[in-house]
Amino acid sequence: MYTQALDIPQQNAEKAPRAVENPAYQAEFDAKIDAGGYIEAKDWMPEAYRKTLVRQISQHAHSEIVGMLPEGNWITRAPTLKRKAILLAKVQDEGGHGLYLYAAAETLGVSRDELLDALHTGKAKYSSIFNYPTLTWADIGVIGWLVDGAAIMNQIPLCKCSYGPYARAMVRICKEESFHQRQGYDLLLTMMKGTQEQREMVQDAVNRWWWPSIMMFGPHDKDSVHSGQSARWGIKRISNDDLRQKFVDATVKQAEVLGVTMPDPELKWNEERGHYDFGAIDWDEFWNVVNGHGQGNVDRLAARVKAWEDGAWVREAALEHERKRAAREHQAA
Amino acid sequence: MTTTPAHIEYVTRLGDNALILGQRMSEWCGHAPVLEEDMALANMSLDLIGQARMLLTHAGKLEGKGRDEDQLAFLRTEMHYRNLTLCELPNVDFGRTMVRNFLFASLQVLLWERLLASSDTELAAIAAKSLKEARYHAQHAGDWVVRLGDGTAESHERAQAALDYLWPYTAEFFAANPTDEAIAAAGIGPAWSELEAAWEAVVVPVLNEATLTVPARTPFKSYGKFGRHSEHLGHLLSEMQYLQRTYPGAQW
Amino acid sequence: MERKEWPLWEVFVRSRNGLDHKHCGSVHAPDAKLALQVARDVYTRRQEGVSIWVVEAGNIVASDPDAKPELFDPAEDKIYRHPTFYQLPDEVNHM
Numbered sequence: 070m071y072t073q074a075l076d077i078p079q080q081n082a083e084k085a086p087r088a089v090e091n092p093a094y095q096a097e098f099d100a101k102i103d104a105g106g107y108i109e110a111k112d113w114m115p116e117a118y119r120k121t122l123v124r125q126i127s128q129h130a131h132s133e134i135v136g137m138l139p140e141g142n143w144i145t146r147a148p149t150l151k152r153k154a155i156l157l158a159k160v161q162d163e164g165g166h167g168l169y170l171y172a173a174a175e176t177l178g179v180s181r182d183e184l185l186d187a188l189h190t191g192k193a194k195y196s197s198i199f200n201y202p203t204l205t206w207a208d209i210g211v212i213g214w215l216v217d218g219a220a221i222m223n224q225i226p227l228c229k230c231s232y233g234p235y236a237r238a239m240v241r242i243c244k245e246e247s248f249h250q251r252q253g254y255d256l257l258l259t260m261m262k263g264t265q266e267q268r269e270m271v272q273d274a275v276n277r278w279w280w281p282s283i284m285m286f287g288p289h290d291k292d293s294v295h296s297g298q299s300a301r302w303g304i305k306r307i308s309n310d311d312l313r314q315k316f317v318d319a320t321v322k323q324a325e326v327l328g329v330t331m332p333d334p335e336l337k338w339n340e341e342r343g344h345y346d347f348g349a350i351d352w353d354e355f356w357n358v359v360n361g362h363g364q365g366n367v368d369r370l371a372a373r374v375k376a377w378e379d380g381a382w383v384r385e386a387a388l389e390h391e392r393k394r395a396a397r398e399h400q401a402a
Numbered sequence: 403m404t405t406t407p408a409h410i411e412y413v414t415r416l417g418d419n420a421l422i423l424g425q426r427m428s429e430w431c432g433h434a435p436v437l438e439e440d441m442a443l444a445n446m447s448l449d450l451i452g453q454a455r456m457l458l459t460h461a462g463k464l465e466g467k468g469r470d471e472d473q474l475a476f477l478r479t480e481m482h483y484r485n486l487t488l489c490e491l492p493n494v495d496f497g498r499t500m501v502r503n504f505l506f507a508s509l510q511v512l513l514w515e516r517l518l519a520s521s522d523t524e525l526a527a528i529a530a531k532s533l534k535e536a537r538y539h540a541q542h543a544g545d546w547v548v549r550l551g552d553g554t555a556e557s558h559e560r561a562q563a564a565l566d567y568l569w570p571y572t573a574e575f576f577a578a579n580p581t582d583e584a585i586a587a588a589g590i591g592p593a594w595s596e597l598e599a600a601w602e603a604v605v606v607p608v609l610n611e612a613t614l615t616v617p618a619r620t621p622f623k624s625y626g627k628f629g630r631h632s633e634h635l636g637h638l639l640s641e642m643q644y645l646q647r648t649y650p651g652a653q654w
Numbered sequence: 655m656e657r658k659e660w661p662l663w664e665v666f667v668r669s670r671n672g673l674d675h676k677h678c679g680s681v682h683a684p685d686a687k688l689a690l691q692v693a694r695d696v697y698t699r700r701q702e703g704v705s706i707w708v709v710e711a712g713n714i715v716a717s718d719p720d721a722k723p724e725l726f727d728p729a730e731d732k733i734y735r736h737p738t739f740y741q742l743p744d745e746v747n748h749m
């Protein structure tokens with residue numbers, strides 16, 4: 070999902086994530102987790118828990134702000150003033166999500182600047198869904214419907230994750246997300262009621278976004294390296310495959326109402342399982358994009374770095390002005 | 403009240419100002435110097451787009467030809483746009499964006515205050531809502547002008563360059579043609595000459611606090627509000643209007 | 655200028671009159687004025703507030719989490735502070 074890179078084997082993965090640094094504290098921590106309680110910022114926590122959280126929360130934050138770019142690509146070209154306002158408010162929300170999440174990560178003793186530096190230098194990952202291009206206006210609808218839809222499905226369980234500041238940020242985020250998927254679907258409904266050309270645009274967007282969307286849930290459970298420990302810690306509550314299945318099941322009906330077909334001939338109801346079966350995911354494609362070879366990887370990162378570097382003089386000026394102002398105030402006193 | 407062409411033109415101008423500057427500000431989304439400012443700029447852009455929607459809807463009704471906000475926004479060409487040239491100039495950098503917002507929002511505050519008493523009651527209602535937004539924009543941008551002007555050597559230089567570039571376009575704020583005379587006579591809006599001194603009285607102290615030099619007036623003139631624009635508007639419109647132009651009559 | 659990052663501010667919002675200000679998150683800002691403005695832009699976009707406080711995070715004094723036992727456990731056995739401690743006859747129990 071937005072933190073898919075957690076599932077990537079790390080070269081220097083902590084060998085023993087449950088290493089006990091202080092047996093008494095550890096026991097207290099474990100008991101709290103097992104009782105479904107929350108860990109707060111200043112509470113003792115195992116170093117591996119802290120590190121995993123920093124990685125997960127910051128990847129999530131990076132995904133939100135890089136995620137502003139593909140949709141931002143259409144703000145200036147939105148076809149009506151109402152759609153322009155909706156899209157701008159939606160993309161702004163994603164910026165807000167990034168902001169809440171950076172703040173949650175900062176409670177763990179890292180600074181936002183450090184985290185951004187990791188993003189800008191390519192050390193940190195973000196969800197590779199945002200490395201796909203937005204080619205037509207229908208992409209805006211499909212992103213809301215499928216990408217935000219998948220994200221919401223993944224994020225709701227995180228509202229109950231064991232780390233308090235992260236859980237609270239997720240509660241706020243999930244509240245705001247609730248309009249994202251609906252506006253996307255609404256946009257598509259309008260286009261599907263329109264001209265043949267518009268319907269073709271929607272189908273083309275669905276064809277391009279369907280597989281990447283279901284890849285957002287990350288590798289199959291059997292190939293996912295961090296899932297076990299994260300489940301133990303209560304920072305990942307439902308498995309990749311379960312969430313993916315839930316998403317597919319929920320989406321098929323929505324596609325029918327819309328009048329589009331998913332680009333998967335094997336997608337069909339399985340009476341016995343009580344779920345939809347779907348075709349094999351092209352994991353080579355997934356890993357290629359994760360590893361930097363997607364269409365957008367280079368451009369997305371460059372856009373973030375440019376915004377940051379272009380803004381340096383502004384950030385410095387504000388600090389310098391405050392320094393001067395405080396000095397004047399001091400002198401006057 | 404019988405609708406006059408001047409009345410339609412006047413409301414269209416106000417709507418176009420909000421729309422074109424709102425469009426420019428929306429370009430920042432995802433690219434601001436810091437995440438917090440990304441949020442702020444998007445909010446201001448949303449305020450302006452909201453104002454544009456109300457104003458253009460009103461202009462369309464006054465016109466009485468069945469044109470709605472979108473037909474006015476997406477299907478008019480440059481020569482029918484009536485925004486101030488200042489609004490259409492490219493953002494270039496955060497400094498120019500903030501100086502422009504400050505110069506423009508300061509005018510808007512004074513204008514909306516006066517339009518509260520407009521003989522056009524719909525316009526007066528729009529003014530009541532927009533005034534609150536403009537006050538926030540003017541405050542936010544004014545604070546930034548001071549930070550940048552009286553910040554580092556680089557920021558001072560950039561803020562001064564922005565002011566030098568933008569200042570000549572502010573003469574257009576107060577230029578009048580027969581439309582403006584008719585508007586003032588009908589009690590729809592104030593005469594621009596009444597606002598000029600008040601605007602300078604608001605703007606100059608902030609520029610002084612920002613340690614910026616207020617440029618002298620030059621013979622330079624721009625005419626966006628009379629329908630003669632800079633080269634920049636055409637590009638802005640071709641981007642903004644692309645979908646409506648490519649798929650005529652489609653619903654979105 | 656060695657300090658490059660804007661300070662962190664904690665944001666407290668009163669959602670409507672009659673309620674306390676409640677912590678809702680943080681922002682980075684170079685000064686108090688901008689902290690208030692961006693707190694408004696970030697945390698009250700959906701009419702979540704009528705009043706905002708911002709406090710520079712470094713100015714908050716917090717209790718020591720390791721001192722939880724001595725600070726908060728002693729209140730545990732003072733059950734006579736709670737109304738439910740007192741068993742009254744049914745007829746007057748709504749007291």
Ligand SMILES: [Fe+2]
Pocket residue numbers: 133136163217220
């Ligand atoms: Fe998102």
Ligand SMILES: [Fe+2]
Pocket residue numbers: 133162163166242246
């Ligand atoms: Fe989000």
Ligand SMILES: [Fe+2]
Pocket residue numbers: 163217220246249
């Ligand atoms: Fe979203």
